[in-house]
Amino acid sequence: MTELTASPRLKGWHRLLAFLAVATTVVGSIIGLFVVPPDAMQGNVQRLMYLHVPAAWLAFLAFFIVFVMAVLYLIQRDPRWDMIAAGSAEIGVLFTALTLILGSLWGKPIWGVWWTWDPRLTTTAILLVIYVGYLAVRSFAADPERRARWSAVVGIVGFADVPIVYLSVTWWRSLHQPPSSPMSMAPSMLWTLMLNVVAFTLLFGYLLVRKYQVAVAERALEDREAMR
Amino acid sequence: MEVWLRTWAILWKDILIEVRTKGTFNAMAFFAALILFIFSFAIGPDFDLLRRIAAGLLWVGITFTGLLALARTYHSEELAGGLEALLLYPGEPRAIFLGKLVGNLAVLLLVEVILYPVAAVLFHMDLTGKILPVAGIAFLGTLGFSVIGTFYAALTLHLRAREVMLPLLVLPLLVPVLLGAVSATAALVDPAAAGGVAGWVRLLIAFDVLYFVVCTWTFPVLLER
Amino acid sequence: MSEHKGRRSGKKKLWAGLGLVAVVAALAMLIGGGLKDNLVYFLTPTELEARGASVQGEAVRLGGQVKPGSVHWNADHHDLRFVVTDGKTQIPVHSTGSPPSMFQEGIGVVVEGKFDSNGTFQSDNLMVKHSNEYHPPTKGESPRETFKTLMPGNGTSGSKD
Amino acid sequence: MAYLWAGYVLTWVAMAWFAWRLESRARDAARRLKKSPRGEAETPDARSENESVRA
Numbered sequence: 001m002t003e004l005t006a007s008p009r010l011k012g013w014h015r016l017l018a019f020l021a022v023a024t025t026v027v028g029s030i031i032g033l034f035v036v037p038p039d040a041m042q043g044n045v046q047r048l049m050y051l052h053v054p055a056a057w058l059a060f061l062a063f064f065i066v067f068v069m070a071v072l073y074l075i076q077r078d079p080r081w082d083m084i085a086a087g088s089a090e091i092g093v094l095f096t097a098l099t100l101i102l103g104s105l106w107g108k109p110i111w112g113v114w115w116t117w118d119p120r121l122t123t124t125a126i127l128l129v130i131y132v133g134y135l136a137v138r139s140f141a142a143d144p145e146r147r148a149r150w151s152a153v154v155g156i157v158g159f160a161d162v163p164i165v166y167l168s169v170t171w172w173r174s175l176h177q178p179p180s181s182p183m184s185m186a187p188s189m190l191w192t193l194m195l196n197v198v199a200f201t202l203l204f205g206y207l208l209v210r211k212y213q214v215a216v217a218e219r220a221l222e223d224r225e226a227m228r
Numbered sequence: 229m230e231v232w233l234r235t236w237a238i239l240w241k242d243i244l245i246e247v248r249t250k251g252t253f254n255a256m257a258f259f260a261a262l263i264l265f266i267f268s269f270a271i272g273p274d275f276d277l278l279r280r281i282a283a284g285l286l287w288v289g290i291t292f293t294g295l296l297a298l299a300r301t302y303h304s305e306e307l308a309g310g311l312e313a314l315l316l317y318p319g320e321p322r323a324i325f326l327g328k329l330v331g332n333l334a335v336l337l338l339v340e341v342i343l344y345p346v347a348a349v350l351f352h353m354d355l356t357g358k359i360l361p362v363a364g365i366a367f368l369g370t371l372g373f374s375v376i377g378t379f380y381a382a383l384t385l386h387l388r389a390r391e392v393m394l395p396l397l398v399l400p401l402l403v404p405v406l407l408g409a410v411s412a413t414a415a416l417v418d419p420a421a422a423g424g425v426a427g428w429v430r431l432l433i434a435f436d437v438l439y440f441v442v443c444t445w446t447f448p449v450l451l452e453r
Numbered sequence: 454m455s456e457h458k459g460r461r462s463g464k465k466k467l468w469a470g471l472g473l474v475a476v477v478a479a480l481a482m483l484i485g486g487g488l489k490d491n492l493v494y495f496l497t498p499t500e501l502e503a504r505g506a507s508v509q510g511e512a513v514r515l516g517g518q519v520k521p522g523s524v525h526w527n528a529d530h531h532d533l534r535f536v537v538t539d540g541k542t543q544i545p546v547h548s549t550g551s552p553p554s555m556f557q558e559g560i561g562v563v564v565e566g567k568f569d570s571n572g573t574f575q576s577d578n579l580m581v582k583h584s585n586e587y588h589p590p591t592k593g594e595s596p597r598e599t600f601k602t603l604m605p606g607n608g609t610s611g612s613k614d
Numbered sequence: 615m616a617y618l619w620a621g622y623v624l625t626w627v628a629m630a631w632f633a634w635r636l637e638s639r640a641r642d643a644a645r646r647l648k649k650s651p652r653g654e655a656e657t658p659d660a661r662s663e664n665e666s667v668r669a
Contacts, residue, residue: 036589037589037590038589038590039587039588039589040588040589040590040591041555041583042555042583042587046587049587109553109554109555110553110554110555110581110583111553111555111580111581111582111583112552112553112555112556112578112579112580112581113578113580116580117494118494119494164483173493173494173495173516174494175494175495175516175563175580175582177582177583177584177585178585179585180585180586180587181585184584184585184586184587185586185587185588186587186588186589188589189587189588189589
């Protein structure tokens with residue numbers, strides 16, 4: 001495991017990513033809050049979209065990475081894939097929770113309710129529970145090799161829900177509006193949204209790289225302790 | 229074909245143990261019926277309400293009883309040292325999964341044979357002339373339940389706090405299966421319920437196939453070393 | 454030995470292929486197969502009417518458009534009456550309490566409740582379904598602010614902007 | 615407006631909290647790695663010895 005710590009490839013990355021993420025997030029938030037005009041129908045509350053949509057995108061991205069890393073791990077049995085999967089799952093859970101809370105804050109003034117059992121909301125909540133289960137499996141399995149194997153399986157089976165969440169709005173009649181397209185949005189709003197998607201993605205990159213570094217370092221520490 | 233032989237061997241071993249040790253089947257069936265009794269007593273004499281929620285209550289009973297059964301899936305191996313003991317069985321590990329799956333499925337279906345008449349009486353469900361389709365839906369729902377359950381029972385076997393972990397992992401994945409089973413049953417029993425039966429059955433079949441293939445594929449990973 | 458192994462891996466490939474086909478078929482069934490009629494969050498007025506007397510007294514969700522010109526809002530009693538339509542069928546709805554700020558004529562709504570004996574839909578919960586279109590207000594138009602319309606003193610409805 | 619600000623503030627706080635927790639874990643791990651190179655004793659003496667050796 002010690003050769004993992006020795007690999008310097010990701011050493012400086014996280015600082016650059018952190019800087020870019022903070023910069024774009026600040027700019028994105030300022031533009032989203034103050035520069036871009038409010039929506040004609042919904043007024044200022046619509047500005048929550050610039051957070052809600054990127055958060056949802058990150059949740060999908062994170063769980064997709066968990067899935068890919070789980071498959072890679074089962075094929076190659078390289079513990080590094082498992083570390084990336086673990087970090088990605090934790091970030092994914094954070095942003096799924098944020099998506100739900102932001103959607104709730106948006107839904108109350110616009111729809112009139114904090115929560116309703118609409119297919120999109122329901123499937124997203126199930127998604128959150130599935131990946132909380134994933135993290136629970138990790139925390140309850142002591143042996144690292146077994147933990148990696150079992151959580152990989154949970155990550156693969158759980159991913160079956162992700163496409164269903166995304167498509168639930170178009171397949172099924174729901175309260176949640178279908179995803180917006182460039183055609184259905186004013187250009188200024190679209191660009192603000194894109195900027196925030198980039199900002200969130202950069203933040204995701206930074207968090208994932210850092211999570212990975214921490215995992216490698218802690219693994220090395222564990223091994224040293226075990227050697228003693 | 230050796231997979232089928234091994235599947236049968238494991239199933240037969242479990243049946244023998246169950247019969248010889250006068251296992252837990254009676255207690256489980258009693259527990260399931262008890263759940264239905266409590267519900268029907270607590271809800272009171274509102275016949276319309278009872279009839280409308282009957283399918284849901286029935287599947288709550290099946291789910292709770294099923295979780296009890298699942299926790300015991302690998303009981304005999306556990307006494308002999310856990311998953312390591314399972315690994316001593318020669319040949320394809322998928323046979324272990326299939327054997328245990330059929331075992332769980334059989335136990336739950338037997339429980340349901342008792343549970344459905346009880347529910348019909350308590351909740352005033354009219355099953356005359358619909359017994360075959362209701363049984364078909366019960367089978368599809370129980371199959372999905374058993375597939376996911378048998379799989380995760382193996383996964384949680386060596387986890388700390390597994391009594392909590394099994395339902396935590398299983399229930400979210402079971403949402404589509406339970407939704408399909410409850411709604412299809414309700415649509416059959418109560419013609420006023422939403423949607424046709426066919427769509428729900430399709431949902432059930434789709435998730436049964438999906439879960440069965442993914443779980444059978446990945447099961448050997450759980451049994452390594 | 455190698456021959457035996459080759460036959461086995463061939464068989465394995467066959468099973469894997471069958472599994473893949475089954476998964477694809479299952480997904481196709483989910484996407485294409487008539488689930489549209491089952492996994493519905495709400496019923497349209499036409500569907501609800503087709504159910505007829507069987508839904509009398511049963512709680513359902515009804516979704517459609519607020520018919521323009523049908524809104525009657527009594528600010529003193531927080532009493533709201535309007536008609537929900539899908540273009541073919543119209544169902545009168547009665548609701549109490551303040552509606553969401555987005556509520557206006559012509560907008561999509563979902564109401565939870567049941568029919569009373571007069572054939573009026575008594576709503577316990579009124580939700581507004583908004584579209585996925587976003588654009589800034591045009592020149593001279595001011596953006597809507599939350600809870601401005603339909604509040605006491607604002608007359609009948611907020612459809613004018 | 616309250617909903618809007620609640621959403622933005624919550625998001626910022628959640629991001630900052632997550633990153634801060636991660637950074638403190640990273641710092642902690644790096645410190646401990648430095649402290650006990652190759653599984654040697656963690657006493658201050660040992661550490662200064664190591665540092666002097668490295669210097």
